[in-house]
Amino acid sequence: MIRRILQTALYLASELEALVSMPNDRLTLRRLYLRVFEVKHGDPLFIGRAFRLLCPRNLTIGDRCAIGDYVKIINHVPVTIGDDFIGSAGLHIETGDHDPVTLAPKPRPVVIGNRVWCGINVTIMAGVTIGDDVVIGVGAVVCSDIPPNSIAVGIPAKPVKRLDRTTDQQLWTWVAPGSPLRP
Numbered sequence: 001m002i003r004r005i006l007q008t009a010l011y012l013a014s015e016l017e018a019l020v021s022m023p024n025d026r027l028t029l030r031r032l033y034l035r036v037f038e039v040k041h042g043d044p045l046f047i048g049r050a051f052r053l054l055c056p057r058n059l060t061i062g063d064r065c066a067i068g069d070y071v072k073i074i075n076h077v078p079v080t081i082g083d084d085f086i087g088s089a090g091l092h093i094e095t096g097d098h099d100p101v102t103l104a105p106k107p108r109p110v111v112i113g114n115r116v117w118c119g120i121n122v123t124i125m126a127g128v129t130i131g132d133d134v135v136i137g138v139g140a141v142v143c144s145d146i147p148p149n150s151i152a153v154g155i156p157a158k159p160v161k162r163l164d165r166t167t168d169q170q171l172w173t174w175v176a177p178g179s180p181l182r183p
Contacts, residue, residue, distance in 0.1 A: 060080045091123075133163055
């Protein structure tokens, strides 16, 4: 009971920190919250306000990632997010699933590759793998795997265009030039 109260207090303090932060801020309390819940993450990392995470130990986040406001990760089983990920506000990642006949729970992991951008209010369903260099359009519902180097939109999300990005191409970063967090 005491542990749960301390975890809740730490979550609320990290939320308060997120309310007054900017993307270049280190977010010390948010990082402490993630460490207490055994979330593996790289650097730099930004997580916005109203972040919800269901299960400790079931989330891995790569380097140079930014996760917007009102993001919900329901991770009954592992969720892996690669490097250079941008998750816009309202992102929902769901690992819970059920057998349609018996209704028995059957959670499935989610894997998101490197250099992926999810637009506002994207939903990623259980068992999905998203390849490297992918853009998911606003409001899309990802129910099946998305191949690398593609732009996917719609409900359900489907690739509509090839994304031509070279691996040596400089990516945008929210870390200001000269910042100690800049890689």
